[in-house]
Amino acid sequence: MSExxxxxxxxxxxxxxxRAVSDLDLVLPVGVLHGLIxxxxxxxxxxxxxxxxxxxxxxxxILLAGRSLKGVAPAKVAAAGxxxxxxxxxxxxxxxxxxxxKVGMHRHLESTLLDAVLRTPRYRRVEVEAEEQCRTLxxxxxxxxxxxxxxxxxxxxxxxxxxxxxxxxxxPRLLLLDEPAAGMNPSEADDLMHLIRWVxxxxxxxxxxxxxxxxxxxxxxxxxxxLDHGALIAEGSPDEIRRDPKVIEAYLGADVHAGPx
Amino acid sequence: xTLLLQQLLNGFSLGxxxxxxxxxxxxxxxxxxxINFAHGEVYMMGAFAALYLAKVSGVAxxxxxxxxxxVMLGAMAFCAVLGMTIExxxxxxxxxxxxxxxxITAIGVSLLLQNLGLLMFGALQDFPSLLxxxxxxxxxxxxxxxxxxxxxxxxxxxxxxxxxxxxxxxGRAMRAVSHSRDAAALxxxxxxxxxxxxxxxxxxxxxxxxxxxxxxKHTIRPDMGMTFGLKAFVAAVLGGIxxxxxxxxxxxxxxxxxxxxxxxxxxTFRDAIxxxxxxxxLLYKPSGLFGKHVPEKV
Numbered sequence: 001m002s003e004x005x006x007x008x009x010x011x012x013x014x015x016x017x018x019r020a021v022s023d024l025d026l027v028l029p030v031g032v033l034h035g036l037i038x039x040x041x042x043x044x045x046x047x048x049x050x051x052x053x054x055x056x057x058x059x060x061x062i063l064l065a066g067r068s069l070k071g072v073a074p075a076k077v078a079a080a081g082x083x084x085x086x087x088x089x090x091x092x093x094x095x096x097x098x099x100x101x102k103v104g105m106h107r108h109l110e111s112t113l114l115d116a117v118l119r120t121p122r123y124r125r126v127e128v129e130a131e132e133q134c135r136t137l138x139x140x141x142x143x144x145x146x147x148x149x150x151x152x153x154x155x156x157x158x159x160x161x162x163x164x165x166x167x168x169x170x171x172p173r174l175l176l177l178d179e180p181a182a183g184m185n186p187s188e189a190d191d192l193m194h195l196i197r198w199v200x201x202x203x204x205x206x207x208x209x210x211x212x213x214x215x216x217x218x219x220x221x222x223x224x225x226x227l228d229h230g231a232l233i234a235e236g237s238p239d240e241i242r243r244d245p246k247v248i249e250a251y252l253g254a255d256v257h258a259g260p261x
Numbered sequence: 262x263t264l265l266l267q268q269l270l271n272g273f274s275l276g277x278x279x280x281x282x283x284x285x286x287x288x289x290x291x292x293x294x295x296i297n298f299a300h301g302e303v304y305m306m307g308a309f310a311a312l313y314l315a316k317v318s319g320v321a322x323x324x325x326x327x328x329x330x331x332v333m334l335g336a337m338a339f340c341a342v343l344g345m346t347i348e349x350x351x352x353x354x355x356x357x358x359x360x361x362x363x364x365i366t367a368i369g370v371s372l373l374l375q376n377l378g379l380l381m382f383g384a385l386q387d388f389p390s391l392l393x394x395x396x397x398x399x400x401x402x403x404x405x406x407x408x409x410x411x412x413x414x415x416x417x418x419x420x421x422x423x424x425x426x427x428x429x430x431x432g433r434a435m436r437a438v439s440h441s442r443d444a445a446a447l448x449x450x451x452x453x454x455x456x457x458x459x460x461x462x463x464x465x466x467x468x469x470x471x472x473x474x475x476x477x478k479h480t481i482r483p484d485m486g487m488t489f490g491l492k493a494f495v496a497a498v499l500g501g502i503x504x505x506x507x508x509x510x511x512x513x514x515x516x517x518x519x520x521x522x523x524x525x526x527x528x529t530f531r532d533a534i535x536x537x538x539x540x541x542x543l544l545y546k547p548s549g550l551f552g553k554h555v556p557e558k559v
Contacts, residue, residue: 090441092437
């Protein structure tokens with residue numbers, strides 16, 4: 001196996017008496033497209049919040065390329081190369097589409113306010129480069145025609161695409177996608193599935209994907225981890241997961257012992 | 262007619278000052294959802310810093326335009342440092358505590374600075390002219406050079422501010438942080454640095470306002486930030502707290518309302534009108550003229 005980009009070691013978090021995630025082991029090799037599934041409330045988004053530094057694990061450790069992320073603030077985690085999207089879309093509503101992407105790029109723009117006031121060559125070069133890179137990204141995501149529109153005027157599916165574009169603008173090594181196909185119809189979800197795989201190949205990012213649309217997950221993920229009640233109940237290839245009795249039980253209830261749905 | 266024109270001129274002049282101070286309240290509220298009650302005291306300290314600079318540099322004895330510019334820039338720089346220090350010392354340690362804690366701390370900082378001012382400077386000091394002053398009568402309306410200075414400085418600062426907020430990377434990051442500090446942090450925006458920049462910019466505007474008022478009134482007092490700060494806060498709420506154009510509109514509206522009331526009704530009601538407007542706006546449009554209603558997130 002190639003080197004691990006993200007590694008969770010016996011990671012857990014308690015909120016008071018509630019163990020939202022416990023004893024979770026997870027290894028993502030570089031370049032993998034890994035699915036994270038489980039019933040509602042299983043702790044999937046909590047895992048994302050742990051990785052991105054919104055929560056600090058109370059047990060275990062989280063490593064990015066061998067370096068611990070424990071206690072690292074969200075902005076530093078982003079700087080270390082982790083980009084993410086949100087289950088409930090969190091675009092900067094009043095900013096235009098292209099400005100949202102430029103915010104994602106902020107960390108990579110190395111000019112100061114003084115440069116801006118004096119309009120130094122560096123400032124102009126940096127702004128021109130950022131503009132070009134953002135436009136390329138938007139074109140990739142089919143959003144270029146809407147670049148100057150306010151982000152909150154976009155249709156739902158396009159907002160999800162814009163969130164992915166914004167996360168990619170941070171130039172991440174690891175991209176966390178939280179239910180990118182939520183609320184999409186099957187054909188939109190299918191388009192998105194191809195887009196995600198294409199993003200992984202083109203941008204050479206490692207992707208951890210939370211998704212409820214089973215065709216999406218099964219269709220594009222190379223490996224899948226299943227959570228229930230904050231604990232790992234199965235990990236394997238899509239085929240193995242599809243046949244795993246524990247997974248079927250978690251999704252359908254204990255009484256069902258029929259074959260794969 | 263002449264009276265009306267005169268009152269409008271005075272009202273815009275006063276309103277421009279309110280707007281400058283209101284911008285500081287509204288910008289900090291935009292990024293931290295904190296009503297920075299110490300902002301009025303930053304403004305007050307700016308006036309005393311300007312007095313000190315004017316005396317030390319000799320501008321007080323020999324008013325010139327370059328001298329006035331130096332004093333104003335000095336006071337603005339002093340306020341920037343003071344604002345950033347307050348943020349670092351008093352507010353940042355409370356960043357993750359409840360908003361009420363921050364609010365009470367802000368009131369504490371305000372009282373601390375006010376009493377520090379009283380201790381250091383006494384109750385009242387004269388402020389010299391920084392510029393040669395003149396007044397003209399244009400078809401019955403008295404126009405003072407100070408009014409023109411106020412308009413010129415305010416307009417310049419507002420153009421610069423709008424440009425920073427709308428056109429620069431810093432401004433973009435500020436707007437992103439004001440929409441969602443968490444989401445901005447997760448996109449790699451160093452939210453703390455953006456907050457510091459916001460305090461610095463708001464305080465710079467307060468410093469400029471302080472010099473303009475001091476030049477105009479020729480006396481400065483440690484409690485000058487109380488009334489002016491409170492009025493400017495009302496202006497920010499009128500315009501919709503968190504909104505930059507709202508702060509400007511609210512400031513001008515309040516300035517006009519005050520001078521019109523004192524011109525046509527009675528100057529007794531001058532201060533009352535500010536709070537009457539506040540009550541009306543809170544009753545009928547609680548989010549302010551330019552504010553958007555944001556549902557409270559749980």
